[in-house]
Amino acid sequence: MNRKYTGFVPLSLSELDTLTQELSRLLGTQHPPVIIPGEAIIGIEAVAAGIAAPGRTILNIVTGPYGSLFGEWLERGGATVAQVKVPFDQVVTVEEVAAAIERYQPVALSFVQAEVVTGGSNPAEEIFKLARRHHLITVTDSVSAVGGEALNVDEWEVDFAVIGAQKALAGPNGVSAVSISPRGWAFLESNERAPRNSILSLLDIKPSPDGTAPLRVPPNIPVLEARALIEALEAVAEEGLSQVIKRHERAAASAIAGISELGLEAWQKDSRHYSTLTTTVRINDEQLLLIKQPMGIVAPGDGELFGQLLRINHFGTNASRDSVESAVQTLARLLKQDAGQAVQAVRQVWSDAE
Numbered sequence: 148m149n150r151k152y153t154g155f156v157p158l159s160l161s162e163l164d165t166l167t168q169e170l171s172r173l174l175g176t177q178h179p180p181v182i183i184p185g186e187a188i189i190g191i192e193a194v195a196a197g198i199a200a201p202g203r204t205i206l207n208i209v210t211g212p213y214g215s216l217f218g219e220w221l222e223r224g225g226a227t228v229a230q231v232k233v234p235f236d237q238v239v240t241v242e243e244v245a246a247a248i249e250r251y252q253p254v255a256l257s258f259v260q261a262e263v264v265t266g267g268s269n270p271a272e273e274i275f276k277l278a279r280r281h282h283l284i285t286v287t288d289s290v291s292a293v294g295g296e297a298l299n300v301d302e303w304e305v306d307f308a309v310i311g312a313q314k315a316l317a318g319p320n321g322v323s324a325v326s327i328s329p330r331g332w333a334f335l336e337s338n339e340r341a342p343r344n345s346i347l348s349l350l351d352i353k354p355s356p357d358g359t360a361p362l363r364v365p366p367n368i369p370v371l372e373a374r375a376l377i378e379a380l381e382a383v384a385e386e387g388l389s390q391v392i393k394r395h396e397r398a399a400a401s402a403i404a405g406i407s408e409l410g411l412e413a414w415q416k417d418s419r420h421y422s423t424l425t426t427t428v429r430i431n432d433e434q435l436l437l438i439k440q441p442m443g444i445v446a447p448g449d450g451e452l453f454g455q456l457l458r459i460n461h462f463g464t465n466a467s468r469d470s471v472e473s474a475v476q477t478l479a480r481l482l483k484q485d486a487g488q489a490v491q492a493v494r495q496v497w498s499d500a501e
């Protein structure tokens with residue numbers, strides 16, 4: 148080894164500008180999102196810490212484990228947490244949310260847009276419309292929705308949307324972003340309890356209110372991760388966001404076609420609300436219990452869902468015909484079935500789409 152170390156090039160203002168613009172374009176917002184120096188879960192915790200306060204009732208919709216965690220963080224911040232929780236093999240309905248708003252009269256509402264753990268996707272656009280009619284501040288964990296389904300931040304008037312790139316966008320997991328509306332900033336600023344001088348502080352990293360570009364690159368942005376995120380976002384822009392979403396829809400449709408051919412069924416109950424990133428498969432055969440660790444993109448259920456379902460993680464680069472075919476072959480092998488028909492069913496969905 149005689150390679151000479153040539154030093155490390157800091158992130159430039161122009162790279163930061165590109166990153167911010169790509170994020171704004173991805174989310175359909177004219178308000179520059181803040182860049183979170185870490186995994187998306189930090190952005191989610193930062194939002195909870197920033198909005199929670201005694202005297203604020205927040206309606207937290209729980210359709211999977213991330214929603215439960217968000218509720219705990221809101222409680223830690225002193226908020227009164229009203230919860231709508233549904234069995235994890237279902238998503239929430241707009242009627243349930245409407246009834247909870249009437250009952251608890253919250254000032255804000257939070258939910259996970261799409262759940263990779265359960266394979267469900269909530270009726271996001273309708274929930275935002277409903278929330279807007281009641282003038283509620285809205286928070287969405289869209290880490291597993293962005294790139295897999297629509298997320299139109301300004302059009303839907305979303306106040307806080309947390310995203311990461313490690314799922315549908317095939318990007319790094321070490322940097323993430325939160326899009327915050329002017330109303331959202333005001334909601335943070337009016338909260339005495341909102342963190343300052345903390346890794347959880349969104350106010351510490353607020354862009355200038357008059358929209359002028361930053362004069363220097365915030366020193367907390369992880370440089371390599373930021374560069375990788377720019378690359379991932381440019382790749383998404385090049386393929387076209389709507390095409391990326393379509394690819395995920397096809398992956399999901401083909402996974403369903405393949406498992407049906409094997410005599411398996413989806414764990415999520417309502418086929419109108421499947422996540423496009425993962426297909427969860429009901430375990431109705433002892434052979435499937437044998438999966439204790441991921442085999443390719445087939446993985447056992449997380450936590451309490453272990454033993455109930457298997458996940459087919461067809462997101463990012465694995466939102467592809469080849470990956471879904473391999474997953475179906477893995478399942479066929481475990482079931483000691485011939486994979487031929489199921490693979491054919493997967494291929495059919497992709498070729499119909501072409």
Ligand SMILES: *Cc1c(COP(=O)(O)O)cnc(C)c1O
Nearest residue numbers: 186187188213259263288290291
């Ligand atoms: C993946 C994911 C996250 C982020 O979790 P990490 O541990 O940062 O990968 C948050 N929310 C949802 C709904 C997710 O699917």
